[in-house]
Amino acid sequence: xxxxxxxxxxxxxxxxxxxxxxxxxxxxxxxxxxxxxxxxxxxxxxxxxxxxxxxxxxxxxxxxxxxxxxxxxxxxxxxxxxxxxxxxxxxxxxxxxxxxxxxxxxxxxxxxxxxxxxxxxxxxxxxxxxxxxxxxxxxxxxxxxxxxxxxxxxxxxxxxxxxxxxxxxxxxxxxxxxxxxxxxxxxxxxxxxxxxxxxxxxxxxxxxxxxxxxxxx
Numbered sequence: 422x423x424x425x426x427x428x429x430x431x432x433x434x435x436x437x438x439x440x441x442x443x444x445x446x447x448x449x450x451x452x453x454x455x456x457x458x459x460x461x462x463x464x465x466x467x468x469x470x471x472x473x474x475x476x477x478x479x480x481x482x483x484x485x486x487x488x489x490x491x492x493x494x495x496x497x498x499x500x501x502x503x504x505x506x507x508x509x510x511x512x513x514x515x516x517x518x519x520x521x522x523x524x525x526x527x528x529x530x531x532x533x534x535x536x537x538x539x540x541x542x543x544x545x546x547x548x549x550x551x552x553x554x555x556x557x558x559x560x561x562x563x564x565x566x567x568x569x570x571x572x573x574x575x576x577x578x579x580x581x582x583x584x585x586x587x588x589x590x591x592x593x594x595x596x597x598x599x600x601x602x603x604x605x606x607x608x609x610x611x612x613x614x615x616x617x618x619x620x621x622x623x624x625x626x627x628x629x630x631x632x633x634x635x636x637x638x
Contacts, residue, residue, distance in 0.1 A: 438538055438539065438540050438541055438570065438571065438572045438609070438633055438635050445462065445463055445464070445465060445536065445537065446534060446535065446536045446593055446594065447460050447461070447462045447521065447534070447535045447536075448460075448532065448533065448534045448535070448594065448596050449521070449523065449532070449533055449535075450530070450531065450532045450533070450596070450598055451479075451483070451523050451524075451525050451529065451530065451531040451532075451533075452530060453527070453528060453529065453530050453599075454527055455527060456524055456525060456526065456527050457522060457523065457524045457525075458522070458523050458533075459520050459521065459522045459523075460520070460521050460535070461518050461519070461520055461521075462488070462518070462519065462520075462521050462535045463517065463518045463519075464514050464515065464516045464517065464519070464537050465516065465537070466516040466517075467539075468539030468540065469539060469540065470513075470539060470540050470541050470542070470543055470636050470637075471512075471513055471514055471537055471538070471539055471541070472510055472511070472512060472513075472514075472537065472538050472539075472541035472543075472546050472547075472633070473488055473493070473510060473511040473514040473535070473536075473537050474508065474509070474510055474535070474536055474537070474538065474574065475493060475508075475509040475510070475521065475523075475533055475534070475535050476506070476507065476508055476509075476533060476534050476576040476594055476605040477505075477506065477507040477509070477523070477531050477532070477533040477576075478504075478505070478506050478507075478531070478532050478533070478576060478577075478578040478596065478598055478601075478603035479504065479505065479529060479530045479531035479532055479578075479598040479599060479601075479603075480503060480504055480505070480529055480530055480531075480598075480599060481505060481525055481526060481528075481529030481530075481531055482498055482500070482505055482507055482525070482529075482531075483495075483507060483509070483523050483524065483525050483531055483533070484524045484525050484526070485523075485524045486509050486521065486522065486523050486524070486533075487520075487521070487522045488511050488514055488515075488519055488520070488521050488522075489514070489515050489519035489520065491511060491514075493509040493510060493511045494509065494510055494511070495507060495508075495509050496508045496509065496510055496547050496550065496631050497550040497552065497629045497630075497631050498552075498629060499552035499553070499554065499627060499628070499629045500554075500627060501554035501625060501627045503625070504578050504580075504601065504625070504627050505578075505627060506576040506577065506578050506603075506627055506628060506629045507576065507629065508547070508574065508576050508629055508631055510546060510547060512543050512546060513543060514537065521533075521535050530598050530599035531598060532596040532597070532598030532599075532603055533596075534593070534594030534596060534605050536593055536594070538572075538633065540635060540636060540637065541633055541634065541635065541636060542634040542635065542636035543636065545634055546633065546634060547574070547631045547632060547633055547634065548631070548632050548634060549564050549631065549632040550629065550630065550631045551563065551564055551629070551630040551631070552628065552629045552630070553627070553628060554625070554626060554627040554628070555625070555626060556623070556624065556625050556626075557623060557626070558620065558621060558622060558623040558624075559618060559619060559620045559621065560577070560579075560618070560619055560626045560628060561616050561617070561618040561619075562575045562577070562616060562617045562618075562628050562630040563614055563615065563616040564614075564615055564630060564631075564632050565613060565614035565615070566610075566612070566613050566614065566615075567610030567611065567612075567613070567614075567615035567632055568610050568612060568635065569609070569610055569611065569612045570609075570610065570635035571609075571610040571632055571633060571634050571635050572607050572608065572609055572610060572632070572633040572635075573607065573608045573610065573615045573616075573617060573630060573631075573632060573633075574605075574606075574607045574630065574631055574632070574633050575604075575605065575606050575607070575608075575617045575628060575629070575630040576594075576603075576604075576605050576628065576629050576630075577603065577604045577605075577606070577619055577626065577627070577628040578598075578601055578602070578603040578604075578626065578627050578628070579601065579602050579603075579619070579621050579624055579625070579626040579627075580601050580602070580624040580625050580626075581602060581621050581622040581624040590606055590607075590608045590617050590618075591606060591607050591608065592604060592605070592606045593605055593606065593607065594606075602621075604619065607633070610632075617630070
């Protein structure tokens with residue numbers, strides 16, 4: 422429950438994990454022949470219990486990611502031998518504009534997207550990882566259970582153009598590292614099994630997912 426003050430009276434209203442209202446999102450790409458890429462990202466100060474999320478997609482994994490010089494934690498990664506996805510995070514990132522620096526090997530092409538969520542448990546921000554890969558015309562990421570206030574967070578890559586399932590599934594990252602199609606999406610929990618589905622031409626795909634845990638500010 423969130424306590425807010427309006428018109429000099431305190432009220433209690435239910436809240437869920439929220440993306441910061443400015444919609445701040447940044448994408449970048451570590452290109453072949455380079456070992457690092459830097460982008461500026463602004464973390465707003467409007468919400469409590471912040472969690473910075475970086476999702477990477479490409480033909481390799483990042484060696485390290487920092488924000489304002491502070492190293493992020495890699496939560497989950499998976500590859501199919503050719504392509505891979507990762508989810509990294511930083512608890513309570515500093516507000517304001519700071520550099521995101523992604524480092525990797527010079528023979529890799531790694532795209533990435535950055536955003537911040539509010540009202541995330543600072544002790545256990547993400548849990549219950551799931552990974553998979555295959556060759557088909559669709560793929561679905563499922564985590565069970567996901568409480569109503571919590572969120573399923575997914576990073577997915579496919580060799581052909583991908584379309585999300587719509588509805589309450591929110592796409593917040595779309596990039597094309599090396600000409601492939603990568604996507605980051607989230608979906609609020611339904612109190613049980615929660616899924617995100619992608620449809621595309623029959624082709625190779627890979628995904629990683631994790632559960633982001635709610636905490637009242």
